Amino acid sequence: MVNDNFKKGIIIISLFMILVGVVACVNAADDNSDITMMTLSKSGLVIHYPSNWGYSESTSNYSIMALSKLDSVDSFGIGQVTINVEKKPIEGDFYTYVNDTYKSMEKDSSFDLVSSGGVMVGNIDAVEYIYTSTQNGVEKEHKAVWFEKGGQAYVLLYSAPLQDFENSLYVFDYIISDIQVT
16 A cells, blocks of 8 residues: 555656656747847858857957857946857967967966867867866856868857856857858
């Protein structure tokens, strides 16, 4: 008798959890129903991004396009969750250039390299660096993907405060997987 009641309780709890999961999925789908994909094309790159992100300004002289998650823009108009695309002329070996960039960062105690390795951007060999930084008391995580085309180094850099990094990483990963390099 007790065993049967226990089994019924487990079944009721399981069904309740499934129902909660279905409701959560439906609500999540409703929250994103007004998001469309936008296109940005510049300097030989074409990217697609969700409409809850918008074009923004960058402080880098090499920036060719920059996006911010719209709900992360602070009272000063600066995006806290950003994707910046830069294009830099290089001389010499691409991999030496990129690795030297991070060697100099390692000397700065406000940066901490988490990982690095080879990846692909379309059919182009690329290098990925993940690191954290602390600036003005804000700790951020960054994921940078570098590739070379026509003597130019391109870097796509995703940056977000530590607590927000994982939440929007899928947007950056989508852009990397879908990018068109002409």
